[in-house]
Amino acid sequence: MIQVNDVGYTYQTKYQKVEVLKNVTCTFEYGKYYAIVGESGSGKSTFLSLLAGLDTPTIGEIVIDGVEIKNLNRDEYRSQKAAMVYQSFYLFPLLTALENVRFPLELNGLSKKKATEKARLLLNQVGINEELEKHYPRMLSGGEQQRVAIARAMATGGKIILADEPTGNLDSKNEKIIVHLLAELVKKENYMVIVVTHNPFVAEAADRIYHMQDGMLGEEKANVYL
């Protein structure tokens, strides 16, 4: 699980300090889908980047499966435990769908043959067939690209998916497909999914919703929509 204990984060610009997160305390468990909602500029993405190990809290601690994040090897954490999914997909443009998913598997030491087999399984799981796997990202629809990005996140082998507006560039049909996919990973494979979103539909599917307001995380609420 992830325990966030009294975390604060301050951006230091040339002229001023901007306190973006204040006294954030919460926990995230495997097998649950969380949504973090809140006004623009309230600190949601900053918080997600701390959970991803992309930045370090100014004060407080984040503990992942019993180890404080600052004591983890950051590269290993991001390549093996927690993966980010973004609004703009960020697939490697010069790699096919299959190669995009195979890449982290090979990076984690699998042979090309084994990595190809595993990548195919993951792509199949997200509904990308053997024809589409040969396509470069520009030849895929937004929904297909996001599914490849989720398969790539799963390829890290970690069970934590951190998603920043994962449906922000998608139409409502693809939005549903992606939300369903994430919810299934949580239910059937014990993933922990944490989604930052402005989209009520994406938030409604969550087990828990956290409200970020002016850098403070509001009381955890069971999802009232369920």
Ligand SMILES: Nc1ncnc2c1ncn2[C@@H]1O[C@H](COP(=O)(O)OP(=O)(O)OP(=O)(O)O)[C@@H](O)[C@H]1O
């Ligand atoms: N590199 C930076 N330097 C200084 N201030 C920053 C930096 N990045 C973000 N901020 C400020 O931190 C605050 C929180 O930003 P953040 O992106 O976390 O908000 P958010 O809730 O995710 O917003 P949105 O919903 O619009 O994406 C904002 O006031 C923003 O201007």
